[in-house]
Amino acid sequence: MTDLGRLEDLPQDYRDALTRLNLVPLWPSLRGVMPAHTPRPQTQATHWPYATLKEQLLKAGELTPIEKAERRVLVLANPGHGLEKMQASAAIYLGMQLLMPGEWAPSHRHTPNAVRMVVEGEGAWTTVDGERCPMQRGDLILTPTGLWHEHGHDGSEPVIWLDVLDLPLVYYLEASYHVNGERQKSRAASGAQASPAYVAAGVLPTPVFARGNKRYPMLRYPWSSTRDALTKIAQTTDDQTAAQITYINPETGEDAENILGFYAMMLKAGQSVTLPARSPATVFHVIEGSCAVTAASQRFALTRADTCCVPGYGAVQLQNPSSTEPAYLFLADEGPLHRKLGLYEERP
C-alpha cells in the first residue's frame, strides 16, 4: 500500500483557496476515515464501579433538588469520546438516575429511545404511555421514542436505576428533542399487556375482538420471569455456552426497541465464556453476582451493580469468579442498528 499525499505536501496558497471555497482534499484523510480491515474505535473499554458512583449520586441528591434537575442523573461517560460528549459508545448513552422518596420526575417525551434497568430501592414507578410500571430490582422498563413518561416514588429509601438511551446517535442525526407534558393519569397494565402468556414461549395472547395494535405492547419485563427463563436455559447449556435471552417485542419477535438491543445472561458458578468479536459496542451490567470482563487488553472485576462498556470488533471474555453462585448480567448493544444498516459483522 503506497503512502498517500499529506496536507503539508500541498502549496499553502492552494490550501487557502480550497478553504475559502469550503473544499477539502480527500487523500490526506482517506486512511483515517477508512482504516485498513478494522475500525479504530474512540470507545475505550471503561469500568464504572457502582460503589463510587452511588456515593456521588447520593451527594447529587443533597446538592440538587429534583426541580432543578428534572432527571437527577450522573452520566457514565467514555473518556475515549471526551466526557462532555456524554457517550458510552458511538450510539449508547448510560446514566445512573436517583429518585428520593416523594420525588417526582415530570412527564415528558422525546425522540431518543430509552430503557431503565432497576438497580436498587423499592416503591418507585414509571408511567409510560399511561401504563404504570412498578420498578423492582432487575426489571427492564421501556420508554420508546415518542411515548410520554414520568417517574415517581412512594417508598422510603432512595431508588436508583440505570438509563440506557440511543441519544448519541439521535443527537448526531440532529433529530434529538423533547416535549414537556402534564402529569399522566395512570392505569395498571391491562388486557394482553398484562397477560402471563407474554412470558410463555410460543403462545401469544390474541384478543378475539381487537388485535392489540400497539407498536410497543410490552413495556415492563419483570426480573423474576427473566431470571426464571435464564435459570431454566442454563440447565440445558454446556459449560462453553452461557444462557442468554433477548428482550423482544412479544407480538413480533423483533428487538424490543429499534436501535439498541437488550439481553440478559447467566453464567454458572465458575463458568467462563468467550464471546466472538462483533461489530457493535456492548455494555455489561451486573444484576446479581460478579463477573470478570476481559476486552481490548483490559480486565475489569465487576461486582454487583457495576457497569462497563467495551468497543466493537474485539472478542470479550466473561468469567464468573464465584465457585458457588451464578452471575446474572444485563447487556445492551448496538446490534439492531448495525443489522438494519447492513453493517453487522461477527468475526471468528
Ligand code: GTQ
Ligand atoms: O428519565 O426520561 O438519563 O429524559 C436522560 C434523559 C433519563 C428520563 C436520562 C431522560 C431520562
